[in-house]
Amino acid sequence: MPTKLSDNQLNRVYSGLEKQRLTDPSVKLDDANLINVLAAVADTWLKSETKVRAQILAAPTREAKLAIVKNGLSSAEIKDIKKILDEGTVPMSDSAKAFLSEAVGRPFTPPPPPPPPTNGSLKITGDQKVGLSGFAKAGESIEAINLSTSPTGRYHLDDTTEIGKAGADGSFSGKFTGQLNPTREGDILRVRTRDATGKTGDWVTMRAHGISAVDSSNAELAIFRVGVSDAGNGKIDVSNLNASRQISEPGALVRFVNTRTGDAKIVVLTDDGNFPDKTQLAGLPGDAFTVAVSDGTNNKNLAATVGKVTVAIPGDGSDGGVDLPDPKLHKDELNTDGTPKYKEARFRGPLFVSNPSPMDVKQGQIGDCYFPSALAALAQADPSVIRDMIVQNEDKTYTVTFKQKNFSTGKYTDVRVNIDGDLWVRPFGGPLYGSAGNSTELDKMELWFPLLEKAYASWKGSYDAIGNGGSSGRVFQDCMGIDSVTNSIYESKPNELYNMAKASIDAKIPASMGTYGEHDSARYTNSGVYGDHSYSVLNYKTENGKQMLQLRNPWGESEPGNDGVNDGIFWIEASKAAKLFQTFYTVKH
Amino acid sequence: MALPPEPLNELLPRSSLIVVAVVVAVLSVGSKPPAPEGAEKLEKGSTSVGQKAAAQKVRLKIERTLKGKATAAEIEVEKPVGAYLLDVGNKGPFFIDDKGVIIGRYGPDTHRAEDIVRALPSK
Numbered sequence: 001m002p003t004k005l006s007d008n009q010l011n012r013v014y015s016g017l018e019k020q021r022l023t024d025p026s027v028k029l030d031d032a033n034l035i036n037v038l039a040a041v042a043d044t045w046l047k048s049e050t051k052v053r054a055q056i057l058a059a060p061t062r063e064a065k066l067a068i069v070k071n072g073l074s075s076a077e078i079k080d081i082k083k084i085l086d087e088g089t090v091p092m093s094d095s096a097k098a099f100l101s102e103a104v105g106r107p108f109t110p111p112p113p114p115p116p117p118t119n120g121s122l123k124i125t126g127d128q129k130v131g132l133s134g135f136a137k138a139g140e141s142i143e144a145i146n147l148s149t150s151p152t153g154r155y156h157l158d159d160t161t162e163i164g165k166a167g168a169d170g171s172f173s174g175k176f177t178g179q180l181n182p183t184r185e186g187d188i189l190r191v192r193t194r195d196a197t198g199k200t201g202d203w204v205t206m207r208a209h210g211i212s213a214v215d216s217s218n219a220e221l222a223i224f225r226v227g228v229s230d231a232g233n234g235k236i237d238v239s240n241l242n243a244s245r246q247i248s249e250p251g252a253l254v255r256f257v258n259t260r261t262g263d264a265k266i267v268v269l270t271d272d273g274n275f276p277d278k279t280q281l282a283g284l285p286g287d288a289f290t291v292a293v294s295d296g297t298n299n300k301n302l303a304a305t306v307g308k309v310t311v312a313i314p315g316d317g318s319d320g321g322v323d324l325p326d327p328k329l330h331k332d333e334l335n336t337d338g339t340p341k342y343k344e345a346r347f348r349g350p351l352f353v354s355n356p357s358p359m360d361v362k363q364g365q366i367g368d369c370y371f372p373s374a375l376a377a378l379a380q381a382d383p384s385v386i387r388d389m390i391v392q393n394e395d396k397t398y399t400v401t402f403k404q405k406n407f408s409t410g411k412y413t414d415v416r417v418n419i420d421g422d423l424w425v426r427p428f429g430g431p432l433y434g435s436a437g438n439s440t441e442l443d444k445m446e447l448w449f450p451l452l453e454k455a456y457a458s459w460k461g462s463y464d465a466i467g468n469g470g471s472s473g474r475v476f477q478d479c480m481g482i483d484s485v486t487n488s489i490y491e492s493k494p495n496e497l498y499n500m501a502k503a504s505i506d507a508k509i510p511a512s513m514g515t516y517g518e519h520d521s522a523r524y525t526n527s528g529v530y531g532d533h534s535y536s537v538l539n540y541k542t543e544n545g546k547q548m549l550q551l552r553n554p555w556g557e558s559e560p561g562n563d564g565v566n567d568g569i570f571w572i573e574a575s576k577a578a579k580l581f582q583t584f585y586t587v588k589h
Numbered sequence: 590m591a592l593p594p595e596p597l598n599e600l601l602p603r604s605s606l607i608v609v610a611v612v613v614a615v616l617s618v619g620s621k622p623p624a625p626e627g628a629e630k631l632e633k634g635s636t637s638v639g640q641k642a643a644a645q646k647v648r649l650k651i652e653r654t655l656k657g658k659a660t661a662a663e664i665e666v667e668k669p670v671g672a673y674l675l676d677v678g679n680k681g682p683f684f685i686d687d688k689g690v691i692i693g694r695y696g697p698d699t700h701r702a703e704d705i706v707r708a709l710p711s712k
Contacts, residue, residue: 367637369591469631469638486634515591517640522676525698532672533591534636555593558698583634 002263003088005080009040009049017090022264023301025253025294029084030093037100038065041081042072062099069103078104089265122193122201127210128183132191133173136166140193140201146180147205147273148187148295151222151246152399152416154391155179157272160192182413183208186215186297188249205250205271218298219252221306223291223322224393224418228311230285236311238267238279241394246273248293255302256281256289256309266302285313288323307418322397324420327457330366330467333424333432342432344422349445351392353438356383358536359567361449362556364433365426366467369534370514371456372434372554374475374585375449377510377536385480390448390455396421398447400455403481412481417455421447424463433463437556472512472534473585480510482587489513494578498547501574502540504586511537513551514583528560528570529580537584538569547574591637591672594699597708603692604684606657609702610649611680613663619644622670642674649683655705657685666691673698 002018005011013036020027029037039053047055052072059065073081081104084090085097092100101108122142124134136142143160150159164174176183183189187208193201225247227239238256240247248254250271257264263282270276281289288310292302307324329340353360358376363369378385390400397420403412424432430440434453439445456478457463473484489497504511516523517532524531530553539550553559553568560570572580601607625639645668651659666683667690668675681697682705693699 363593365592367592367639369637370635467637468625468627469635471632471635473634474632486632488634514634514636517638522674522679525673525675525679525696526681528698530591530672530695530698532636532638532640558594583636585634 003083005083006076007041007074007080009043010037010077010080013037013040014084014088014090021090021266022255025255025266025300025302026296028091028093029088029096031095034096034099037084038069038103041077042069044072047072066099066102073103082106091268122191122204124191124204124206128176128189128208129210131173131175132163132189133171135170136172136193136201137195138166138168138170140166140195142166142172142174142191143194144180144189144191146176146183146187146208147190147246148184148217148249149182149220150179151220151248151273152418153179153414154245154399156244157190157246160190163191166193183211184215184217185209185212186217186295188251215295215297217295218304219249219293219295221248221252221254221291221293222246223307223309223324224395224397224399226291226309226322227395228281228289228309230311230314231280234282234284236281236283236287236289238275238281240274243274247275249273249295251296253294253296253302255292255294257292258283259288259290259308260284261287283311285311287311307420322395322420323422324397324418326419326422326424327454328462328464329424329432330463333365333463340424342424342426345425345429345442347421347423347431347442347445347447347450348396349436349439349441349443349447351390351398351447351451352387353446356386356448358538358552358569359437359556360446361554362435362437363554364431364435364450366433366463367469368453368466369554370470370472370512371453371466371475372449373512373534373536373552374472374479374510375452376552376554377472377512377538378476378479380536380538381505381508381510386448386452389479390452393418398451398455400452402456402459402478405477405481405483415459417459419451419455419458421451423450423454469532471585472514473587476510476585476587480587485586485588487584487586489578489581489584491579494547494574497578497581497584498540498549498574500584500586501537501549504537504589505540507589509587509589511584511586513537513577513581514585515580516582523580527580528558529572530558534585535581541571548572549574549577551577592694594694597700597704600684600693600699601656601705601708603686604656605687606659606685607655607682607705608649608651608659608685609653609655609680609682610651610664610697612647612675612677613650614648615675615677616646616648616665619670641670641672644668644670645675647675652680653702655682655702656709665689668696671696 039049042052043049056065098108122136142163145160161178161180164172166172191204225241227241229237231237250273252269255266290305292305356379358380361372361376363372400417402415404415434450436446457466473486477484514534535551541548548571556568557566622641628638650663682702684693
């Protein structure tokens with residue numbers, strides 16, 4: 001909210017700075033622009049702003065400048081300066097603050113200087129291209145945490161990873177592993193020593209450098225920890241819902257914009273990556289605020305937002321909370337002007353009703369059969385993978401962790417996607433895309449599958465990006481961080497198909513099978529199996545000498561034959577399956 | 590593209606005639622539709638690619654009429670470009686609109702006759 005000042009000239013100068021900060025968060029009131037403020041308040045009936053500016057600039061000493069300013073201050077201007085000192089939204093340099101404080105007759109004590117970069121016993125040397133190196137006391141362990149990647153990684157501030165041990169000569173070096181991997185150019189690291197008794201040394205905070213040419217990774221923001229609540233009198237309290245973990249990296253700039261009033265406020269986070277005490281915004285219950293973050297290098301104009309937080313209205317049944325950007329609809333569900341044909345609704349059902357099972361998965365109105373068939377297979381083979389992939393956060397949003405393969409190194413790194421419970425819905429209320437087997441109601445539907453699908457769409461760009469075909473093998477890989485295996489199925493080798501399925505199921509790893517696209521022959525009509533489709537492989541058996549596979553249609557219905565339950569699950573002879581299916585997907589084992 | 594079938598309550602109002610029938614002749618086949626946009630970028634063996642099958646003109650021999658009135662015991666209808674192809678001997682429920690076009694994403698596989706009968710408004 002702009003600082004309201006009674007003096008018109010001062011108001012013009014100060015609101016100009018506030019506006020500049022909306023696009024450049026590095027703007028502050030310092031020695032360079034203080035003269036504009038001083039000239040605006042030191043003018044009198046006899047001396048114009050221009051004239052007094054020249055006089056201040058020409059004054060030989062600080063005391064002389066101060067005298068000119070004091071001489072020109074009216075009581076209203078003194079009040080305005082005090083307001084700037086107490087409530088101003090533009091940060092000030094210590095010297096500017098000292099000058100203005102003295103001008104209005106206030107004592108000013110500068111803050112203590114920042115702690116030295118080392119504590120004497122721990123010294124970091126060189127760059128961080130291959131890890132951390134330096135000196136400590138012989139025998140001490142060196143441990144560190146990456147404060148730039150820990151906010152959304154759900155780490156506490158002291159969840160450190162050991163780098164290595166100082167040798168007899170005190171030197172140490174170690175690679176980035178665990179939470180420290182990846183460490184990117186510009187990331188903020190906190191390092192300390194630990195002796196044999198477990199006693200830890202002081203933290204040393206540093207920026208990683210020498211890893212790449214530019215720092216291209218903006219600060220992460222754990223928006224799911226941002227709490228906003230009505231404080232009365234047009235103020236909104238901002239808090240960290242889990243203060244033992246960070247909001248973002250230390251010193252990050254977090255901007256809130258009230259979507260109703262347009263008022264903006266930038267908050268500089270503390271050394272622990274938290275909001276300063278008593279952080280407040282101007283607003284009312286029901287107001288929503290867009291939130292953007294910058295590390296000072298990336299997203300400097302704060303144009304890219306992370307999401308939205310809403311202040312709950314007491315007693316109206318709404319829970320306020322976080323509203324994150326949602327992946328766009330598939331192109332078939334967009335109007336010609338790009339607006340959505342469907343609406344969203346907030347689902348609040350349980351993430352898991354019981355252990356994940358294939359029956360929890362139902363494909364929706366989208367061409368991503370490879371995704372639900374893979375997830376149903378994964379639920380059958382190893383439900384713990386799914387439980388580990390998705391967690392509900394303190395503010396009722398969700399974080400999903402996928403695995404991204406670096407194809408040059410062959411290694412996988414975590415990709416975390418934050419989403420809320422909003423899903424696109426059909427006019428009658430059920431989800432448009434993936435849903436669960438237990439219910440389609442807002443408060444009852446089991447959410448793990450539709451939310452994993454949403455997170456996958458969010459990661460890949462949109463529902464359109466995942467809704468025009470793909471490979472179950474890739475989904476296994478993206479969920480498990482294990483290389484996928486894709487094998488062709490040969491009509492003449494049903495035994496080979498059976499053995500592939502048996503090997504996967506015995507090893508408790510997921511498998512699915514894809515059919516041919518039906519464009520050359522009527523291979524599938526009346527077969528009960530559908531072309532251009534993917535099925536989960538759930539089980540195998542030999543019955544009366546026949547090798548059988550149990551498969552599941554991700555629609556959760558429509559199957560060959562009639563076993564009395566239309567749930568999409570059916571047994572099929574391997575010899576018949578080998579004619580209808582083209583590809584077998586699993587992971588390495 | 591292997592999307593789930595349309596719900597019955599979407600198909601029934603659009604159908605002038607619903608019959609359980611068998612394909613007795615494929616009279617003509619249209620040209621093969623082009624590959625869907627972006628399909629070439631997908632991994633080999635991908636599914637839900639959306640490759641469609643050509644349109645066909647077929648003759649159906651009606652075994653049972655569930656809704657509407659057929660003009661004869663055998664009728665000629667059009668199977669539009671879509672996710673399936675018909676062959677002689679294929680049978681099941683066909684939803685047909687007032688222009689003589691088979692509707693429903695998977696033709697005779699879309700829904701079972703007993704489910705359709707249950708869903709039809711009682712006379």
